Amino acid sequence: MSSASIKILGSGLCGSLLSIILAKRGYAVEIYESRSDPRKLSQAAGRSINLAMSSRGINALKYAGIFDQIKPLLIPMTGRMLHFKNGDKELQPYGQKEDEVIYSVSRFNLNQILIETAEKKYHVDINFEHSVKSYDPENAKIQMHSPKKEFFLEAQKILVADGAGSVIRKSFNDRAPIMPSESILPHSYKELTIPANDDGSFQLEKNALHVWPRGQFMLIALPNPAGDFTLTLFMPTMGKDSFAELSTDAAVTDFFDRHFASAVPLLPNLIHEFKNNPTGILGTVRCRHWHQDDKLLLIGDAAHALVPFHAQGMNFAFDDCVELDKVIGQHEHNWLEIFQNFEANQFDNATAIQEMALDNYIEMRDGVLDPKFALRKELSFELEKRLPNQFIPRYSMVMFHEKIPYAVSYQRGEIQKKLLAELTMDAEKLEEIDLNYAEKVVATKLAPL
Numbered sequence: 496m497s498s499a500s501i502k503i504l505g506s507g508l509c510g511s512l513l514s515i516i517l518a519k520r521g522y523a524v525e526i527y528e529s530r531s532d533p534r535k536l537s538q539a540a541g542r543s544i545n546l547a548m549s550s551r552g553i554n555a556l557k558y559a560g561i562f563d564q565i566k567p568l569l570i571p572m573t574g575r576m577l578h579f580k581n582g583d584k585e586l587q588p589y590g591q592k593e594d595e596v597i598y599s600v601s602r603f604n605l606n607q608i609l610i611e612t613a614e615k616k617y618h619v620d621i622n623f624e625h626s627v628k629s630y631d632p633e634n635a636k637i638q639m640h641s642p643k644k645e646f647f648l649e650a651q652k653i654l655v656a657d658g659a660g661s662v663i664r665k666s667f668n669d670r671a672p673i674m675p676s677e678s679i680l681p682h683s684y685k686e687l688t689i690p691a692n693d694d695g696s697f698q699l700e701k702n703a704l705h706v707w708p709r710g711q712f713m714l715i716a717l718p719n720p721a722g723d724f725t726l727t728l729f730m731p732t733m734g735k736d737s738f739a740e741l742s743t744d745a746a747v748t749d750f751f752d753r754h755f756a757s758a759v760p761l762l763p764n765l766i767h768e769f770k771n772n773p774t775g776i777l778g779t780v781r782c783r784h785w786h787q788d789d790k791l792l793l794i795g796d797a798a799h800a801l802v803p804f805h806a807q808g809m810n811f812a813f814d815d816c817v818e819l820d821k822v823i824g825q826h827e828h829n830w831l832e833i834f835q836n837f838e839a840n841q842f843d844n845a846t847a848i849q850e851m852a853l854d855n856y857i858e859m860r861d862g863v864l865d866p867k868f869a870l871r872k873e874l875s876f877e878l879e880k881r882l883p884n885q886f887i888p889r890y891s892m893v894m895f896h897e898k899i900p901y902a903v904s905y906q907r908g909e910i911q912k913k914l915l916a917e918l919t920m921d922a923e924k925l926e927e928i929d930l931n932y933a934e935k936v937v938a939t940k941l942a943p944l
């Protein structure tokens with residue numbers, strides 16, 4: 496146990512969970528958060544925004560001893576429900592075992608519970624409406640702003656969890672040791688709502704993540720406990736079929752009628768929401784390093800924000816919290832070693848999941864429309880049945896196997912992708928593939944896990 500103190504910047508998903516884990520270790524934890532206390536607000540801006548949680552996130556919540564409180568919020572999603580342009584629908588299961596599902600969870604409620612637990616149960620001192628204004632890496636002083644005062648924090652053992660737009664990270668632009676870069680995706684997003692039926696029931700199948708794949712763009716919908724769905728449109732920012740083109744009510748109506756006819760009857764507030772809800776940008780944050788000596792460590796999105804198409808940003812940020820706690824246990828009090836080891840353990844994983852998340856956008860909006868996609872998926876499930884320790888579909892490794900690092904999932908996934916393409920090249924159906932031969936090839940290319 497330690498009686499030392501530690502400061503965290505940001506009480507978002509990463510900062511709030513981290514505070515619980517470190518308080519349990521015995522640290523006196525203090526958080527500075529720019530927003531006001533979410534427990535005093537109703538559902539964020541009247542909208543429910545949700546996230547998909549999978550095994551890495553759940554594992555971290557269990558590690559922190561808080562999963563039982565979060566569990567009632569979770570809605571299982573067993574697969575992708577594809578909505579084709581001709582109105583046909585098809586459910587593609589995510590996995591083939593009963594527990595291979597992902598879960599929709601309200602970001603707002605999740606954050607509220609983490610904050611409440613941190614403060615009430617673990618006595619974390621959370622200073623809301625306290626923003627990082629700037630950071631000068633030379634003299635290691637963080638300038639803070641609150642409604643009552645401006646002050647400086649000494650950068651010493653500071654855990655920086657202020658999200659994708661991190662002020663601290665940006666203060667290192669072009670500067671060692673962090674040397675960050677941001678790649679903005681030329682696609683943006685807008686969140687809309689499919690309301691519940693009058694009796695509170697769901698207008699679409701509740702236990703699925705719905706996708707309307709349309710090549711260059713797509714809609715996705717995740718269920719909320721109140722019977723509504725959060726629907727997100729992802730599409731190019733500029734050019735043909737882009738947000739830039741949807742600048743009038745008529746253009747929005749025409750676009751949805753042409754491309755998403757099956758979704759239109761579910762969207763009574765389409766025009767109002769389209770005009771009033773913000774259009775968000777998406778991007779990938781890469782850094783050369785995540786720490787400055789033993790002064791500060793970037794963690795979660797501040798270190799490695801990624802595009803949301805593998806639904807792993809929060810899951811990875813939660814995994815960071817577990818990993819950091821483990822290295823603290825191994826190198827207690829030596830903060831330079833702690834930060835170095837954390838970076839060494841997670842860095843390749845960040846690069847891997849960032850790539851896989853970008854890949855998955857193409858798969859979700861376009862790849863699933865390839866007639867061979869379903870066959871490759873069927874074959875990968877068959878190979879997993881036959882060689883469960885050697886062939887696990889990449890999606891399953893990322894979403895259901897928290898013990899397989901992202902970097903390993905990525906490397907094995909690349910080999911598997913090639914194998915699946917070769918084995919399905921001349922086949923239309925699974926019966927046309929020589930599965931005994933396929934097994935032998937897999938056995939030569941992939942070592943047991």
Ligand SMILES: Cc1cc2nc3c(=O)[nH]c(=O)nc-3n(C[C@H](O)[C@H](O)[C@H](O)COP(=O)(O)OP(=O)(O)OC[C@H]3O[C@@H](n4cnc5c(N)ncnc54)[C@H](O)[C@@H]3O)c2cc1C
Nearest residue numbers: 505507508509529547627657658795796803806808809810
């Ligand atoms: C559209 C979309 C969908 C997503 N879907 C998923 C999903 O399905 N599954 C998944 O795992 N991930 C998803 N993500 C990613 C996920 O939201 C992030 O990875 C996760 O929130 C990262 O947690 P964090 O605590 O690092 O950052 P955040 O949750 O952004 O928290 C940062 C905190 O820092 C505070 N802060 C910011 N600036 C300052 C400052 N100057 N001073 C003090 N405090 C500050 C903020 O107010 C906030 O509370 C999605 C992201 C987007 C954009």
